[in-house]
Amino acid sequence: MLVEGVDSLKVLTQQKQYGKIMLPLQAVMQVMQHFNSYMDIPQVKQLSDEVRQIHIELAQQITADFKQAFSGQNSKHFNQLTEGCLVLSMLDPKVKKDLLTWFVGIQLQEYAHLFDENQDFAWLDKIDRRYAWIKKHLLDFESKFGTIFPQDWEISERIAVQFCNVTREDLTKLMYKRRAEIDVKLLLFAIQRTSNFETLLAKRFTGTTLELSDMSEAKKPTNANEESNIAANTAEEEQSKTENEKPVISPFANLIGKCFEPYLYIYIESLDRNLADLMDKFISDCKTQPPGAKDFEGIEGPSSVLSSCADLFVFYKKCMLQCTQLSTGKIMLNLAETFQKYLREYALKILQNNLPKVGGSTGLGSSMSSITRDFRDLSTSGFIQNFQSFLKEGETTRFSKEEQARICCILTTAEYCLETTQQLEEKLREKTDKCYAEKINLSQEQDIFHNVISNCIQLLVQDLESACEPALTAMTKVQWSTLEVVGDQSSYVNTIVAHLRQTIPSIRDKLSSCRKYFTQLCVKFASSFIVKLVQQLYKCKPLNAVGAEQLLLDVHMLKTALLDLPSTDYQVQRKAPATYTKVVVKGIANAEMILKIVMAPIESHNDFVKQCRIRLPDLQVPEFQKILDMKGLKKTEQLQLMEQFKQLENSNTSLDTRNNTAQDSPEHEAGRIKRLEKLIKKRI
Missing domain, CATH: 1.20.58 (Methane Monooxygenase Hydroxylase; Chain G, domain 1)
Structure with a gap:
């Protein structure tokens, strides 16, 4: 069977009868497996070499047919190529891989020429044209050559994936050369268009070729032990992913878009400028709007939250949603840091600075620079102490109803900020990659809002x-x-x-x-x-x-x-x-x-002092002296009572010391252990 099969394959190979080769080739390969243990017999070894040579000839022959058909203008052999694809699937996988690499490469030759870095179409402002080209090219390819290749080869997907890889590399080089020309508007435009294209690919293709390439790179063991270790690690990783990670993301997500990540700092810088402008607007509104008006009014009825507070957190929400569309990596950590900066500014410049001054210019206003320093250094423990000292500096001036209403309004706003900041921290962590999520911490900002609330309460x-x-x-x-x-x-x-x-x-x-x-x-x-x-x-x-x-x-x-x-x-x-x-x-x-x-009358000095100790156990000598002054006693009688009080205090102190010493002594401890043993025996 084997000899006849090999002879038949030689003839069919020379005649390029690919359709008739498949069954005999499969049969010969199966029969050949039975002779694997007999390779020391010369005749069997010779047959094995002949089969291997037939594989090589088929691979070279079919590859040459493809190159002739697609490099030249000879399209009459396309039916033969379809059968040749089926034969290639039975040969060494490397042959198929090399052929596909060559074929996908020639499909993107025109793209490389049209969008060379020196061409006008190459820059970010015309990134749409890149995606329009590949859409049109895939449609043309499938209409002309879609039937040549087996479906499981996923040729269209392979072309699309390679297009993404080439585009990512080209944009990376181009943006590095022209990084000075990138502004936030252009960056966001390019990212948005790229994200839309990646979403379109995810709907059109399964991502099978991407998953296969990832698996082949991940699994390259050098020995059996290493293979088992990798398998164990992979199982653990998969389990942790299912428990901790978010839902599975499309394999096309960020395939091109990752090239924009090094430039996302431009977005953060723009966001910082926008928030600075927003904060200036809030401060300006506070200056032009006199106390007691608009947000601060409501002398009767509940205090409302400052409208600027709601505006700030709405802006934060929009920024967070936009940023998660750009990336969920380190950029989210940078976003959180920017949020922290302006939460602190809002707490100081909008809330703390608008609290009424205590005692005119001698109170809070004159010490605001110290508060500013406290906020900048985030020394929240010293913040309250400093604030309380400011209160002591001020004169006892009453607040007007408008000022009282303003304090209540700032308090309710600070509470809203505190609760919303806690929710913001949770959302940021939830939407950020795990390795960065743990670094997001808004506890210091929450402490500052706590301090503003405490200051409001202290003022009231x-x-x-x-x-x-x-x-x-x-x-x-x-x-x-x-x-x-x-x-x-x-x-x-x-x-x-x-x-x-x-x-x-x-x-x-x-x-x-x-x-x-x-x-x-x-x-x-x-x-x-x-x-x-x-x-x-x-x-x-x-x-x-x-x-x-x-x-x-x-x-x-x-x-x-x-x-x-x-x-x-x-x-x-x-x-x-x-x-x-x-x-x-x-x-x-x-x-x-x-x-x-x-x-109480003083019938006996000793009894009176004892009654004082019973009624006020924590009574100290200075307070006892004040009580005697309240009674209006003569100095001589006061001295006698004071002496009696001190003697009683000293005797109580020494008694307490002896009791504590006795309780700590080994004899006392031994007695306790004996009593415990007796109790246990009784219960048993």
Whole structure:
């Protein structure tokens, strides 16, 4: 069978009977496999060499036929070429590969000539003509020669892929030479047209030839161990991709477009300029628009977010969508850095700079350069401390309703910026390649918006305190030692309560969209107010029993007013948050205990000091001295009580030390272990 088959193949090869060669060739190749282990027999070796020679002759002969048909004008052998393709598919794959490389090359000869780098058509502004040429050429090719090649050879796709490779290389060289001529408009035009063309290819072709070439390059093991390692790594990569990566992208995506990536910095630079112009517009609008107008108005009702804030994030969204169409690689990291820069600028120049100045020119305004430095250095921890020192520098000047409304508006805007920045960070990471996504971090910008919110709350708290200070000062002017009867709450209490009822509902309404920050405001005010109340109580000296009782009544009324503070004049009565109630109850209890100690008679120095320690466990020597001053005691009696207080304090300290030492001793530890062992035995 083998001898007859080889003789038959020789004759058919000489006659170029490609249609009749296929079956005998396939049969001979199968039979030849049975003799692989008998190659040491001369006759078998000779037959094997003859078969190999027939393969070589067929390959050379069919390749020559193709070159004659397509290089010259001899088209009468095209039917024979179709049969020749089927024969080539059975031979060494390299023969087919070499033929296809040559054939695809001659298909793109005209393209290389028309779009040579010296031709006008070659530049980016006429990139459409490149894609129009290949579309027309593929249509002509398929109508004339589409039936010659087997479908699984994917000749049209191979031509298109090679066109993409050639175009990418040509554009890379050309753009490098003429990089000074590239502006953002031209770059985006070229990228958009290229992306449209790549999308068209993805719809028209399967990408099989691209996938096959990628696989052949990826798998080139030198030995069995390396092959198994590559297989294992590939399996792990595929698993991680399915778990972490985005949906599969078309193999044609960015096939040409990757040549534009080195020039995407032009897009980022343009974006930076546009954002700088946008920021200048926002600043200009703030200067020409007086406080209390347009965005800052709304003295009654909820505060709205500044329109400039919405404009900024809409612009960000458009930029992000556009950038993801260009690339999802390093450019997205550069985009995030640009976004960060202008988030910081917005927080400083639009929000922080528009907060009302405290105490005229001596407050926030005079220290703005320090804030600017804080923002630039991103030292957010020092930012709040500096801001609080600015507040202390200013005089106690009340804000107008317009200024109060402006602070609330900036607070709600900062909260919106904070939440949107968090979402922006998530979106940027989601749309960026994994290797760069982990580097995107907008936490510092979120901290800055947090600081703006804190500063707004601090300003509102200080404003509330400023209105209460005159009344607290008036409390210390009362002759508490001459009071003869306890009456209704004092006038200074009425003043404080009236101020809170007038101011709090307005602030609460404006901060209705961010209730948690209104709660923070109430907590901070209550904490600060109670501390100042206690400080002023110490100044009410000397006190008689009636005066102390009157002050106790006043403190109780202030406690009631503070507990009702979050829902003051609210249509629906809400229970104050537990955190706030705890702050008020604990703080006022301290003030009440001080007054109760002042009211208590001194029957025995030792008993009085012990009662003080029981009622105020954290009482220190300076505060105890102030309480004695409030009672109006003589200096000699004060000295005796102070001595008694210090002795009790020292004895308590030494007792605590002994207890701690005993608990830490080995004997104490051993006793604990024995008790634990007994307990375990009982349970078992």
